Amino acid sequence: MKNEITLQTRREFLRRTVLGSALSWTVPVFLADTFSALQAQAADSATQTITGKDDTILVVLQMAGGNDGINTVVPYSNDFYHKARPQIGLKADNVLKLNDDIGFNSALKGFKELYDGGELSVIQGVGYPNPNRSHFRSTEIWQTASDSDRIEKYGWVGRYFDNACAGADPAVGVTIGSQLPESFFAKHPKGICFSNPQNYRFMSNGQATEDSYKKLNEVEMSGDMHADSPQDDSSGDMLNSGGSIGMLPAGMPMTGGKAVDFISRTALDAQHSSDEIRGIAARVQNQATYPGSLLGNSLKMVAKLIGGGLPTRIYYVSQGGYDTHTNQVNTQTRLLGDLGDSMKAFVEDMKAQGNMGRVLVMTFSEFGRRVSENANGGTDHGAAAPMFIVGNKVKAGLLGKYPSLAPQDLYQGDVKYNVDFRSVYAGVLETWLKTKSAPILGKKFEPLQVV
Amino acid sequence: MNPEQQQFMFRPRIHDDGDKTFLGRTGNFDGDDVIQIIVSQPQAARFITGKLWNYFAGQVPSSELNGALADVFRANGNNFKPFLHTMFRSQEFYGSDIIRNQVKSPLQWLIGSVRMLECDLPPTIVSWGMTRQLGQDLFAPPNVKGWDGGVTWITTNTLLTRYNDAQSLVEGTLPQLAAADFAKKPGGGGGGKIEKAMQRVRMGGVKLDKILTREERADKDAMVASLQNRLFQTTLKKDQQQALHDFLDSKTKLNDADIITAIRLMMSTPDYQVT
Secondary structure (H helix, E strand, O other), X not given: OOOOOOOOOHHHHHHXXXXXXXXXXXXXXXXXXXXXXXXXXXHOOOOOOOXXXXXXXXXXXXXXXXXXXXXXEEOOOOHHHHHHOXXXXXXXXXXXXXXXXXXXXXXXXXXXXXXXXXXXXXXXXXXXXXXXXXXXXXXXXXXXXXXXXXXXXXXXXXXXXXXXXXXXXXXXXXXXXXOOOHHHOOXXXXXXXXXXXXXXXXXXXXXXXXXXXXXXXXXXXXXXHOOOOHHHOOOOOOOOOOOOOOOOOOOOOOOOOOHHHHHXXXXXXXXXXXXXXXXXXXXXXXXXXXXXXXXXHHHHHHHHHHHOOOOOOEEEEEEOOOOOOOOHHHHHHHHHHHHHHHHHHHHHHHHHHOOHHHEEEEEEOOOOEOOOOOOOOOOOEOOOEEEEEEOOOOOOEEEOOXXXXXXXXXXXXXXXXXXXXXXXXXXXXXXXXXXXXXXXXXXXXXXXXXX | OEOOOOEOOOOHHHOOOOOEEEOOEEEOXXXXXXXXXXXXXXXXXXXXXXXXXXXXXXXXXXXXXXXXXXXXXXXXXXXXXXXXXXXXXXXXXXXXXXXXXXXXXHHHHHHHHHXXXXXXXXXXXXXXXXHHHOOOOOOOOOOOOOOOOHHHHOOHHHHHHHHXXXXXXXXXXXXXXXXXXXXXXXXXXXXXXXXXXXXXXXXOOOOHHHHOXXXXXXXXXHHHHHHHHHHHOOOOOHHHHHXXXXXXXXXXXXXXXXXHHHHHXXXXXXXXXXX
């Protein structure tokens, strides 16, 4: 049986197969995989299969470099705090007070307004057991939601896609930036990324070139199934071959699918999403004024894409520069100011669009910093720190407990976490994205009720 | 260690002449002995040959293969040259899961392309900008682990950038888009100097008479066959070949610019991204 399928868009194709059209042998492996995953999904009614334009949206905001949580949410009346930080400690008149003990860094005016409006929750003392002070390892732990002594291959967002979004539009995950974050790594990778919508296209010198590019990239045959492909000719001895290295059973196990299949799918995703995204970028107007920073521009773009109706569940943006070993006060003031103002503008934009009820923003940083300042007016790598969640349905206010700064309560000079970040992920997955968190996080974490 | 000569220095006054225990062996060892003990561990040969296989074949070897590779290495007295000779000539190295199943890194993509096209490497500033935009900022890996490599080189963003950089390479046009983008520093700082430097850059582009014979240029079939062999060392899928022919047929008179666009189109395929 040979069933010719004209692929107009991958989305249409998937929609049709979902409706039950026969799967022919000409269908490439990776699509067949997606199809069988879809069937498995259909059996489990607890998970959603296809994204819609009314679904909830999560924006993950990475504060890269390890933000000093203690000078972000400041325990301004705590003696231990001022003792540990004689130079960079913030005094009572230099914070935006939340209560008699705690206040925001004064650069976070945007956050204070959101907090007062009941649209921001501060989750205090978030971390994980046996914290790691290496940027890349701790980032990896946060991105993969792994235990600190385990290496996970896939990211937590990727596992969400694998578990709950089979068959979804490729734009189900969007990263603003040129590289995919590790949290998006997946068994069946999804998601698109771009930094500048103007550049996010195939540059063509004419219609014939454009047409040809599309045809060259819409061929979806897997190398495994392609009869003419020389690599299938396993019987032919390579002229260059000096014989077997030996001790090997014929036909080594494949470590995964063919690389070219993955690239083919990415090429299709790129082709379809680039038209859509440039269209939205040109059509949708922002309705708030953002800072001209990288983060401001990223959130501005996210707002456009949401307004344009992209069926995205998870957006990923990041802000760098938090590795404040020296001269922390100036750097952090600039960064937090940018963070608060960008967030405030984004919220205004969402409200003007009427989409505020659908959007939740969650921040994270790979670690907080040590309680004691160093000799260079900065702080070194530490452990637990606060996370922020923004939305109009959040449990606003202070969640969790501020970690004790008393020397006897510290572990090697760091505050101890009292909320595992995976409980926050679990809460977001269960209460906001409405999916079971245990298959995604590898085990059951008590979901923190964030909304 | 004396790094310049890759040798241990002997300092009699601070030398420890006593017995030392290292990896379960005890004796009056010096630095060379310690290295000898390390490389005589069975695991050392596995580690080194596994790394080499992964580097050249693009995959972590199976346990059986890694064992076989390690045996070859040890049988050759831990010498690299005979080992690599055997490895490159082995059937396994040309297995169907190895050949054309390794994603080119941005550096492999750029240098491989200029070699295959027999053109010049773009000026440093452009080469740097291209590889950086493609996700490999040379000498600045994202972390101490280095680049993840493999399929992680490919995102919707970097794939389109590869396709567009191919245009710059073959046409010898300046990647203006790249210029606009990589001039920006993280944090939003400007890069006026880089933009100015970019304006002075001249790119070579591909010279067709270097890579195609007169006969090949006169015959579309021969031309496509020759270019496929050059760029892929195999044939493209039938539909793709058809798409190329359709493109060439759409031109009433085939001039150099059209052939150059055809080369760019061949590089703008998933198939060109693997080796």
